[in-house]
Amino acid sequence: MKSIGQFLMCSSVLSLVLLSLPSLAFPTPQPKEEKVASKIAFIQVKAEQGEVEAQYLYGLLLMSGRIIEKNTYLGMKWLVAAAEHNHKKAQRFIADLSFDGKLVARDLKLAEKWYLTQNTQWSHFRLGFIYAAGGDGVERHCGKAIKQFLMAADELSKSNAVWVMATCPDAKYRNGKRAIELGQQLYQSNPTSPTVIDNLAAAYAENGEFKTAIELQTKAIAFSASQRKDNLSSGLKQRLASYQKHQPVREVIALP
Structure with missing residues (x-):
């Protein structure tokens, strides 16, 4: 598989060959625009010949529109061609x-x-959101979402798994006890994170432990205010009001 450097090198060689033909007795330097155009043409030809890397590169060029005219339809066509040949x-x-x-x-x-x-x-993290939210032909499935978030294994993804385990509208996928265990682990390493504390509070509420949920949610609100995370304030307060009424949260994750 050829790299972009190899394609450009081949294109340069091609340009030198053209300039050395007998019909050009006194070759002049090729203008920059023509050099770029010839390199792009070379990549296009290689893409049409089935070179997977060229298909990927040509697709990127068409999607970006920075060097050649933007065409997202054709760009996706070439990217899909490369993807179907296992171009990661x-x-x-x-x-x-x-x-x-x-x-x-x-x-x-x-x-x-x-x-x-x-x-x-990254793919597990994104799949977690896809299954948690559902839509566009994908069925919402909290079980798959939890699995994908846990496979991602970073703290943010684990925290998302806690949230889904605690708040999923489908009762069969909720697991307050497991959510508390995982949420407590995250809380130990992130004791001032409003999001981690918020998710842990939801887990306690799901487990019927509303006193603890209220205490944690109050902390989450305080940390959110001190850290000036105003975008979290409204949701945190709404959930606190629910816990004060002994009502757990039921929510479908929204896509970012």
């Missing part, structure tokens, strides 16, 4: 584009397809 970067790029929904319309089913080929911390 193309697979992740398509998954990220489909999940984010910025350059192309959000498509969770397509994102799921390509994240499932990755087996990385």
Whole structure:
């Protein structure tokens, strides 16, 4: 598989050969724009010939629109061609584009397809959100979401798993005791994190321990205020009010 450096080198060689033809008695330096155009043309030709790396690179060029005219439809076509030949970067790029929904319309089913080929911390993290939220042809499944968050294994993902275990609308996937155990581990290493404390409070509420949930939620609100995390304030206070009424939280995670 050729790298971009190899493609550009080949293109430079091609340019030198053209300049050395007998018809050009006095070759002149090729303008920068023409050099760039010839390199892009070379990448396009190699992509059309089935070179996987070229398909990926040409797809990126079309998606970005920085050097050639932007065409997201064709860009995705070439990225998919590379992804179907097991190009890992193309697979992740398509998954990220489909999940984010910025350059192309959000498509969770397509994102799921390509994240499932990755087996990385990032792909497990994103799959956790896809299954927790559902939509676009993907069924919401808290069990799968918890599994993916735990497979990601970083603290943020584990904290998300605690939240899903505590708040999932589907009772069969809720597990207050397990959520408390994992949430306590995270709390020990993140004793001032409003989010970690918020999630742990939800776990205690799910387990019917509302006194502890109220104490923790009050701490989460205080830390949020001292850390100026105003975006968390409203939700934290709403959940505190629920715990004071002895009501656990039921929520579907929203996609970021």
